[in-house]
Amino acid sequence: MSKRKSKDKSLPLGECISQVQTILRKRFFQQNQQGKRFGVESQHKHLVELLKRTVIHGESNSALIIGPRGSGKSMLLNDALEELVEIKQIEENVLRVQLNGLLQINDRIALKEITRQLHLENVVGERVFGSFAENLAFLLEALKKGDRTSSCPVLFILDEFDLFAHHKNQTLLYNLFDISQSAQTPVAVIGLTCRLDVMELLEKRVKSRFSHRQIHLLNSFNFSQYLNIFEEQLSLPPEFPDVQFAETWNTNIQCLKGNKTVEDVLRKQFNLTKDVRSLHMLLLLAISGINVPHPHLSSTDFLEASRLRSMDSKANLMHGLSVLEMCLVIAMKHLQDIYDGEPFNFQMVHNEFQKFIQRKAHSVYNFEKPVVMKAFEHLHQLELIKPMEGLSVRTQKEYRLMKLLLDHDQISEALQKYPNCPTDVRQWAISSLN
CATH class of the missing domain: 1.20.120 (Four Helix Bundle (Hemerythrin (Met), subunit A))
Structure with a gap:
């Protein structure tokens, strides 16, 4: 029961x-949930076999995982590493070094990060912050002293790999690939990038030491x-x-x-x-x-x-504008229609706004010029308008040329949803948008 x-x-x-x-x-x-590998089974198998050869048999390798952003490059690598961890004695016997081209912007910073992740600070002592050549020589010597049977395998993961190719002389890549070709300490160098032309970025001497293994993820x-x-x-x-x-x-x-x-x-x-x-x-x-x-x-x-x-963020932003700011946007659109998309300045917008006030003869919209200027500057802060490039900053702000960053459809949509839009303003907008 x-x-x-x-x-x-x-x-x-x-x-x-x-x-x-x-x-x-x-x-x-969750990044590594079970059953999340969709359409990348063959790539997963290839990567696991490659890493096994390094971890179990002491064979050095290098490979690139290439695919658009969001295609699952990091997920594929993490999933392969999780599978390796399940094999006995692998978790403790593998050193992993994770680098990112967005963080390690030059070889000196990358080398310090490698030293830190390999826990070599105490061994190197003061020389961690010495010259790049000394630190690189020490690291290479430490890696080259080993052999494939007794040394602990080292896995280098280079995220945003294409950014490392922009480092001066590509010294780090050259030495990592050079070690991965040797029969010394087992090393696997895995690069992750979204650039299909990444091989064109490598120097000839670097390219010659790369294994040219490429794993492509295309969400098939x-x-x-x-x-x-x-x-x-x-x-x-x-x-x-x-x-x-x-x-x-x-x-x-x-x-x-x-x-x-x-x-x-x-x-x-x-x-x-x-x-x-x-x-x-x-x-x-x-x-x-x-x-x-x-x-x-x-x-x-x-x-x-x-x-x-699929919501338009700029159209949504316009819903919070004041009536005065909305009038200035309509005036700008009207000016763009009249002058075929040419840039405008505050004085032109103010004159167009004054025409609307005189035509409608409503004192309720008759704001002082400094108030209108403040509203104009607020539109600039919201990035709904921007100054033209290459202009002198000494130009008076009333005459600084600006460009409207909204199109016809965005303004029309914003006006339709604008709360309590005055009838006069709506009619003015319709006349300028049609």
Whole structure:
């Protein structure tokens, strides 16, 4: 009887929703979750075999993982390393050095970071902060003294690899690749980059010491597989506390997978980017709307999530402008139409605004010039307008040429949603936008 009760255990609806939020959010943000390798099985196998040859057999290697941002380069490498850790005695016997081209902007900084991560500060002593040549000579000597049978393997991971190619003389890359070709300390050099032309950046002497192994990630799955990813990422696991709620939830997800509206949203996202992280952001926005009155996802949730994802930030920014600032934007657009996109200055905008006031004969819009200038400067701070490049800063601010960073559609959309927009201003806008 107790077994049956535990099997049929039911939780309050609010508790179930809280559990769903926790499980799915953890799944979306977790980097190395099981089953996250989509369409990169062969690349994963290749990388694991390459690392095994270094870690187990003491064979030095070098390789590049190449793919667009968000294609899973770091995930692939971390997943391969996790698999290696499961093999006995590997976790303790491998030294890992992680470098990033955005942080280690020259070879001197990179060398200090290598020394720190290999825990050689106490050995080197004061010379850690000595000349680059001395530190490099010490590091190379330490690595070259070993042999492939007794030395601890060293794994160098170079994130943003293409930035290391811009270092002076590419000294660090040359020496790392040179060691990886030797039969001394086993070394694996793995570079991660999003540039397909990265080999063209390498000097001839560096290129000659590179193994030319390249692992490409291109997110090769089709839309049918993308729908399966969608279902897998939203489905609740069998161990969910409330079995009945989990079954209802998973059945609903299966129905949504075949829903035409949801399919259109997902196809739009798929055509925009195959990046699974972007899909996670879309799903995260969708599940944010579930609550006790609305415990299950619907097609409306995905439509709203898609709208939020594709929302124009500048058009949204305009919703918070004052009526005066909105009038100045309309005046600028009117000037651009009259002068065929030529830049304008504050005096021209102010004159255009004065024409509107005189034509409508409403003293309510008759602001003092310093007030109008303050509104104009606020638009500049919001980056809705910007000064033209190459102009002298000595030019009076009233006559400094500016450019409008909004187009016709953005202004029209902002006016449609602008709260309590005066009729006169709306009519003026329509006359200048048409």
